[in-house]
Amino acid sequence: MQRRNSGFDMSTPLIAAFALVLCGLILLPMTWLAYYSVTDKSGAFTLANFKQLVTDPVLLEPLLTTLTIATLTSLICCVVAAPMGWLVARTDLPMSRTVRALVTASFVTPPFLGAIAWELLAAPNSGLLNQAYRAWTGAGSDSHLFNIYSFTGLVFVISCYTFPYVFVLVANTLDRIPGDLEDASSILGGRAFATARRITIPLAMPALLAGALVAFLQAMTLFGSPAILALPAGFHTMTTKIWSLFQYPPKAELAAAAALPLLLLTVALLRAEHKILGRRGFSVVGGKTGEPRLVKLGALRWPALILCIVVMLCPVFLPYGALLNATFSKVASKVVSFDNFTFHNIEFVFFELSATKLALKNTFILGILTATICTLLAVVTAYVTTRKAVPGYRVLGFLATAPVAIPGIVLGVGLFLSYTRPPFVLYGTLWILLIAFVTIALPAAYQQLQTGFRTVHVDLEEASRILGATRLQSLAHITAPLLRTSVIATWCFVFVGVMRELSAAIMLFTSETKVISVLIFDLNESGDLAAISVLGLMMLAITYAVVILANRVPGFGGGVRLRNT
Amino acid sequence: MRQHFSRRDVLKASTSIVASTVFASPIRAAAPPPSSATPELIAAAQKEGKVVWYTSVDLPLAERVAKTFEARYPGIAVRVERSGAERVFQRIGQEYSSRVHAVDVVNSSDAAHFITWKEDGILAPFVPEDVAKHYPAEHKDPDGQFASFRVWLCTIGYNTDLVKPEDAPKSFADLLDPKWKGKMVKAHPGYSGTIMTATFQMARDLGWPYFEKLAQQNVMQVQSSADPPKKLALGERSVMCDGNEYNLFQLMDKKSPVEVVYATEGSPIIIGPNGIFKAAPNPNAARLFQIFSFTPEAQQLIVDFGGLRSVHPQTKERPGHKLLKDIKTLKDDPAGVAKQGEEIKARYVKLFKV
Incomplete structure (x- = not known):
């Protein structure tokens, strides 16, 4: 001593x-x-900035738009991520490790890059998907299937790169729920889906709610995607508005006032999340037990996998493909062929830029x-x-x-x-x-x-x-x-x-x-x-x-x- | 103390200065004697090893000018910092108020910026030989602080795959036709100096009601005046309301299906001067770059590769490009832009929402 x-x-x-x-x-x-x-x-001291914030439509509209986007994104993310999380964690889905890896891939993809890739895919006229649609259906040059420069388009792209947050929370929770409770339900005669409905889902609910809040938060504070997709469509979100207030002539005071609601909302949402997740403890009373028992999907195994892969087309396969195409194509909106293949873009970035x-x-x-x-x-x-x-x-x-x-x-x-x-x-x-x-x-x-x-x-x-x-x-x-x-x-x-x-x-x-x-x-x-x-x-x-x-x-x-x- | 200065404040101050100095011209600093690329200057520039050029010219062209300079004067790396002219202006203002002196040479597509910088006293008087010998008086500052590096037009354009020549718009008034609703792309005066200048000239000559109606046409709003031509080339939109003539020329060189339209009302003319800063971190390389920028070599490059117009009489306009004197243009007025810039931005945002 x-x-x-x-x-x-x-x-x-x-x-x-x-x-x-x-x-x-x-x-x-x-x-x-x-x-x-x-x-x-x-x-000098003033409350005029806040007054302008709640009365000037130029500021109020972005605030409402942002809240709508965040709510919709949160809903979409839950609807997509919860079933996928369950499939991966609690069923005998084939290649579930690959699905998890793909979710990680969308997790690490910068959302602004995804937004730009989706411009290449779904700009109403030049987007590759819209071109394919017109080629297949013979639709006129005015028609399009998707318009990424729109409110819907923005919500879609934000959801693509936000759903992994919900997925991770749900899948991790389901991974940890012991099999005992589900076993008990089965022994008492509950069929697979009754067990899922009465045991698994209630146990996973706090994680899903927390996920919904996190998704809301991410969508609300995102800057890149709205700047890339909303401005061409002629609307602002809160983040892009704050950023634009710093352009010449800068209005730092107003920007500061506009930033505070975002800050307060974030604090409130995080407190709510903490409260919800804080209660999660009760669900795993009994500590560590055996591996969770996997639900047998039977004939639905492969359709379920295909569904997962289709979902993963949106944040990973399609955007990566579009970026790869634009890298080697003379015109970003044209599919690479012998005629328009080029190394010039690579040369430009590494030797000229x-x-x-x-x-x-x-x-x-x-x-x-x-x-x-x-x-x-x-x-x-x-x-x-x-x-x-x-x-x-x-x-x-x-x-x-x-x-x-x-x-x-x-x-x-x-x-x-x-x-x-x-x-x-x-x-x-x-x-x-x-x-x-x-x-x-x-x-x-x-x-x-x-x-x-x-x-x-x-x-x-x-x-x-x-x-x-x-x-x-x-x-x-x-x-x-x-x-x-x-x-x-x-x-x-x-x-x-x-x-x-x-x-x-x-x-x-x-x-x-x-x-x-x-x-x-x-x-x-x-x-x-x-x-x-x-x-x-x-x-x-x-x-x-x-x-x-x-x-x-x-x-x-x-x-x-x-x-x- | 607030670091954000306002262009209007500066101008208020400046008008009084001008008024008081008009009659005191004998003691006013005149342009310094012309300079050429002497071996001493080259050696000093090579010692510095680099030059930083803030510009709003389209990126591939900017980099091509940089690479040509580097090939001419080995050992001096040019770093191009490209953004919209209004962003460049904001950036320099912000950097200077935080005492960050990163820029050597600036090229802006909003000539009004040079009025502000000159009044702020941050530009270095320096006259390249070519400017002194060959440049017309209206394209160089009498005090030798800047000269017109490039001239071009802000034009209408269309995609020839999507629009037949006979259906193409001929005038700005044509763009208000409902048939173009949702089919047009337009750049932003809050980002682009070209569009700022053009919006000033058009608002003056056509009136704001034109823009009010245009805002109802559901235009795709992009930022840079270099972007509408690119969106046409992709086939993303059929018609561009405004954008760079020179980008359309570049794309036509690459066999892109785009075409230029000079509006019957007249096309806004844009002048992009080059100037160097007193506090340039690489003063000798800055001077050498400024000299190079106005040589027939560089000026022919921006004409041939870039599709820009040059006021250097020794350059040759490309065959097939209509001569500037044969095109009806609106009158340029940088002082007017300097006065109304902020108001134009505010009105524009109200109309177009972004």
């Missing part, structure tokens, strides 16, 4: 410093946001730094909270989770307001983006590592400390090696998240600090679809390389979420 006290335990000041850093990350931008929202151009190299470099620097910093922050915070190591550990846990309630675009606005003025002028540097990405990625990283820590028994650390190690030493020599897989998975997960981040980056980039996602967005505004396809496929290739690396270590992707951008 004497030896233990002889070395100064660095953990207390270090943790205090951590708490300060976390506080600064969140408090500074949110304070400026609140300040701007109640001031006018001259800096002078922004490619810089954007790639910035993306990698930010990805690696963010992943490393987030993982470190998350390791320490998760350690402190799971081991209850210091007084006030709850505050630390709260601080690490709090950014989850800040939508990317709101954080972007807040950081922009905070760091373009003294005392901290970080605008124009990679630092401001680093701060944004760390703040955005921290909650998920923390959540994932917290789960990891729970699997390492505290006895091992205590043994080390009894033998004289300080807390940090025992963390470094005992806990860290045991946690290696979780740490690698978290790192990869954050890296992938940074690659696809757009909504905060779009507010914060300068020409020197452009990242790939912003470059793709820029190219979309000038209609350079072929260049986007090349960059998009490259982005997907890097993402998959990282995901595959992470998947080699267990524990990736379970219950954590990438944020929509």
Whole structure:
């Protein structure tokens, strides 16, 4: 015991410093946001911004549109994801691992890239699907099957890349429901579907509700897809409106006021989700039992699989195909043939486009730094909270989770307001983006590592400390090696998240600090679809390389979420 | 203190400055003597190794100009930062107010921006030899801070697979025909300097009621004036209400089924000057790039590859392209755009919803 006290335990000041850093990350931008929202151009107090927000149709309409989109998306996601989650987790669906992998694929596909790919597929006249429709039916050149530049089109595309959130929640819950209860139902004479209706569905209901809320949240805070699809159709959502308020002449005060409802709604929804999921405990009383018993689908096995594959056409196969086609075609709306095959697009992106190299470099620097910093922050915070190591550990846990309630675009606005003025002028540097990405990625990283820590028994650390190690030493020599897989998975997960981040980056980039996602967005505004396809496929290739690396270590992707951008 | 400056504030200040200096011309800074690409300048530029060009010209053309410069002066990498002129203007304003000096040379399709930058005193007076010797007076700033790098028109266009020549619109008035409802594409004055300039000229000459009616035509709203021609080429829309003549020329070179229409009312004329900044991080490379931009070599490139118009008398217009003097154009008035820019954006958003 004497030896233990002889070395100064660095953990207390270090943790205090951590708490300060976390506080600064969140408090500074949110304070400026609140300040701007109640001031006018001259800096005097006013409530005029909020008044304009609820009276000016130019602002009110996007708010209503956004809420409608979010509600519809949430419903669609539940209708699609719940049966699929059940099929994959609780039935003898063939190739269920492949279906899960495909859902992961749509999970990691950046939604803005999916939106652009769907422009290629379902623009009313030039879209490949509409062309095919006209060719098959002989319909006139005016008719079309789909119009992606529409409210419906936008809801569809958002749903494509939001349903994995619901799927993951539902499937994970169903995976964990023990077979006993269902067995009991069968023994008492319940047929397969009666069992599903009376046992499985009620047990999965909290997860589904939580999924619905998460889907609502994602759809509400999404920036890329509406900017790409809604603007050509002539309407705004809340996120695109906030962004447009920053264009010349910028109206920062109004933007701040418009960002606050998004923030408050997010906080409220997350609280609701927490409440619902918090009750989930009752459903698995009895702890671990045998493998869940799989429902035999019989003759429906293959039709069910085909249904799943058809669903997966929308977020994965069709968009990837369209991007691949546009990469090698002289005209993005023409199917590749011997006549119009070209390597020019690839050549252009890699040898002529002078922004490619810089954007790639910035993306990698930010990805690696963010992943490393987030993982470190998350390791320490998760350690402190799971081991209850210091007084006030709850505050630390709260601080690490709090950014989850800040939508990317709101954080972007807040950081922009905070760091373009003294005392901290970080605008124009990679630092401001680093701060944004760390703040955005921290909650998920923390959540994932917290789960990891729970699997390492505290006895091992205590043994080390009894033998004289300080807390940090025992963390470094005992806990860290045991946690290696979780740490690698978290790192990869954050890296992938940074690659696809757009909504905060779009507010914060300068020409020197452009990242790939912003470059793709820029190219979309000038209609350079072929260049986007090349960059998009490259982005997907890097993402998959990282995901595959992470998947080699267990524990990736379970219950954590990438944020929509 | 707020960092957001307003174009109107700047102008208010500037008009008073102009009024007070009109009679004090003897002490007013005149254009500096012309400069050429001397070996010393080239060496100094090569030492800097790079130049950053913010431009709103269509990306492939911008990169082609960059690559040609790099081939001419090895060791100096050009980084093109392309966005809509209104975005470029906003970006530079934002960067400068945060003391980020990243831009060396700027090219904007909204000539009004140069009025603001000049009044802000952030442009460097510098006159390339070609500009001094060959450029007409109306295409260069008397104080030597900028000159017309490119000239083009904002035109109507159509897809020849979808519209027969005899059915194609001939005038802006024709675009209000119900038969084009849902079939047109249009770019945005909040993004594109070309469209900002064109909207000013058209609102002045045709009146806002034209735009009010156009807004009822269910147009597809894109951002860049380079995009409507591309949407025509894809076959996504039959007719473009506005957009770059030069992109249509480029697409026609590639055998795309598109055609230019010069509206009978007159086509808005767009001027895109080039200028360099006092606080340019690579001042010598910036000067060299500015000199290069106005050489017959570069100017012929933007004509031949880009489909743009050049005011350099040593360039040759491409055969088949109607000469500028033979086309009815609306009158350009950058000072008018500078005055009304914000109002135009606000009115446009009200009419077109985005």
